[in-house]
Amino acid sequence: MSGLIMAAQLLLGLSILVILHELGHFLAARAFGIKVEKFYLFFDAWGVKLFSIKRGDVEYGIGWLPLGGYVKIAGMIDESMDTEQMEQPMQPWEFRSKPAWQRLIVMLGGVVVNIIVGIFIFWMMTFKYGETFVPNSSVQSGIYPGSIGKEIGLQKGDRVIAVNGTKVIRFDELISPTVLLGNTNLTVVRNGKTLYIKVPDNILNKVSTLGIEEFISRKPLLTSKIDTVIAGKPAFKAGAQKGDKILAINNVPVKYDMDVIEQLKKNKGKELLFTVNRAGQNVALKVPADTSGLVGIGFDSDEIKIETIHYSFLQALPIGIEQAWVQFSTNAKGIAKVVTGKVDANKAFSGPVEIARKVYGGEWIWARFWASTAFISIALAFMNLLPIPALDGGHVVFLIIEMIKGKPLGDKFMERAQMVGFILLLTLMVFVLGNDIFKAFTS
Incomplete structure (x- = not known):
C-alpha cells in the first residue's frame, strides 16, 4: 500500500508542477500574440494520447509517456521537431517572427512559474505552521554521531556551537546543505574544551550511501534518566x-x-x-x-526544548523566499560538486523512484506533500535552466547568442542541437532510473 501512496503522490506532485511550468510558457506566448497549437501533460509520442480536446486553436490533452509535458509553439524548433512547419514562409503569429527579447521571456516563463510556485508553497506553509525547531542552546547532552561523523573526529556528547564561525541557532543546521556539501568547519565543545573539526568535500558521497543518521543523528542525545x-x-x-x-x-x-x-x-x-x-x-x-x-x-x-515561531501573512513571505533561495543555491552547489568530481553522479542524482521513496514517502501527509512539491518545483526550475539543448536553458543560451550576434542561429543548427539535447536527456533519464532501481534493491 505504501508503494501505491508513494506513486500517487509523485504523480500528483509532478503533474501539478508540469502543468504550471507549461502554463508559464503558454501565457507568455499568448501575451506576445504567438500561436500555441498544443498543451499536453505527458508526451503523446508517436501520436498516441490518452485524452484530448480542442478549444479554440489549441489542442489540450494527456499523453501516454509520463516524462513531463509540453506546449507546441508555432514556428519554434521544440520537442515536436516539426521541421515541415519551419520550411513554410514565416507568419506574424509564429515564435520565430518575434523579437529575441520576447522569445527569451517565453522560454523563461516556465522556470519563473516554478520559482513562484515554490516560493508560494513555502510562504503558505510558513504562514500556516510557522517554523518548529530545536534550539541548539537546549541540547545539553550533545550529538550522537554515526560512523561517518566518528570518522571525521566527532564524538558522542560533542556540542557543535558554530558552522564556519557562525553560531548555530537551530540543531538541524548541523545536517543542513551548508554542512553536507562539505569543506565546512565545525566548532565543537568537548569536555569544556573547544575543538575545530573539518567536514571534507566528499562527505555527501558517504551520506548518500549510508544515510544522514550515520553523520549526525537528527535526534540529540538525552541523559540516561x-x-x-x-x-x-x-x-x-x-x-x-x-x-x-x-x-x-x-x-x-x-x-x-x-x-x-x-x-x-x-x-x-x-x-x-x-x-x-x-x-x-x-x-x-x-x-x-x-x-x-x-x-x-x-x-x-522534555530535556530537549522545542520552539515554534509563528508569522503573520506578510512576515511569512520573506521566509518563503529565503527557503526557495536556499533550495535553488543548494542545487547549484550540488551540480558544481558533481562537475568538479567531488561528488559521484550516481549519488547526486535521483529519479522518480528515489523521489517517491525519500521525498514523498509511503504515508500521505498533506504538509509533507506540499513541502516536497515546493522542493521539487525549485529543483525543476534549476534543472530547466541548465544550458542543455532541448531544455529551456539551452534555448535561453541560443537566444542570448542571437542577441549578441544580431541575427538568429540557423534552423539546421537548431535542429541538430535539439537532437543532441534529446539524446543527452534520454541518456540522463536512463541513468537516473537505473540508479534508482539499483538503490532500491541495495538499500
Missing part, C-alpha cells in the same frame, strides 16, 4: 521507576540514552544488571531484555 516505564514490560516487572537514572548496565558505565540502547542491542534476550540512582541511592535491578533488545523504558524527551 528514565521518564517512562511501560506496565507489564521487563523493566516494570524488575522494579524500575520513573526518575531512575541508569548509571551502568552489566557494570558498563552509561551516560546517555544511546549508551543504554547500545547495551540493550548487544544483549538481546539476556538478563541484564541495571545499576540505577534513585533519590541519591544506588539500586541494582535484574532486567531481562527481549529478543529485540527492548525492556519497556523511555527517556526524558
